[in-house]
């Protein structure tokens with residue numbers, strides 16, 4: 001069994017290698033044809049990451065940002081972003097959703113991307129340079145310790161990253177802390193619907209890349225409520241079945257016929273929304289954490305600054 005730290009190192013290594021492949025132009029070809037299909041930089045295309053963005057969005061970002069897309073949804077298509085707003089993308093990877101958000105909030109708004117992997121941050125910086133956008137800032141750090149002050153963000157987006165975090169409660173508490181009162185949480189993530197036998201669930205999670213474990217849909221909503229969010233809801237955007245995972249499951253010697261009934265329709269990508277109550281301010285403990293996080297804030301725009309601390313839980317992706 002991996003420790004939290006070793007899992008986090010595996011995540012960093014995998015995404016570091018993925019970013020390098022994109023940088024070298026060896027990330028593989030697109031699935032499904034057309035220009036809108038994102039290829040998986042973690043090794044060819046797959047049913048999770050492909051075809052998430054429409055041609056207009058694909059045309060609005062550098063090609064390497066599209067090639068580095070490793071999400072499982074398109075939060076920018078579903079989140080309401082207004083000119084002048086501040087957006088934060090948790091686990092921003094090559095930066096596709098940050099760049100798309102920056103265009104939506106316009107020059108009077110700001111889009112931050114937060115990621116812990118140096119190679120992804122370097123790729124994101126290059127994509128920012130190519131995009132010519134000035135209202136984009138990539139930060140180095142962990143989503144469990146967001147290096148931004150309390151009550152400073154209008155909208156939090158994220159694309160298939162929270163499912164990688166071992167301590168999801170900590171991530172949601174941090175999201176609530178940095179959001180302004182009335183701020184919106186609008187993320188794409190993998191969810192499990194209904195009961196699935198543990199061993200099968202583990203196989204599917206490994207296929208999807210959720211080494212730290214995906215949340216059940218009900219569980220996700222409960223955690224959001226416990227963190228202090230209101231109006232939480234999940235909209236399913238893509239459902240996976242045994243055929244999607246056939247190759248992977250066959251390699252695990254799984255009995256596909258038998259699995260189909262227990263898996264089909266249970267694993268899905270969803271768009272998860274919630275709101276920080278208008279009257280809520282970050283509490284004392286959160287404010288203290290904010291102070292520490294601000295002090296440790298590391299802008300990848302200014303790489304000399306140190307990253308956030310190494311403590312805290314970890315995340316991983318098996319794709």
Ligand SMILES: C[S@@+](CC[C@H](N)C(=O)[O-])C[C@H]1O[C@@H](n2cnc3c(N)ncnc32)[C@H](O)[C@@H]1O
Nearest residue numbers: 069070071091092093115116117142143159315
């Ligand atoms: C599945 S990729 C998604 C990237 C991007 N959101 C997209 O849609 O292409 C996961 C990204 O999250 C980052 N990541 C994973 N766990 C993280 C953590 N605990 N803190 C910060 N970044 C993390 C990885 O470095 C990687 O770039």
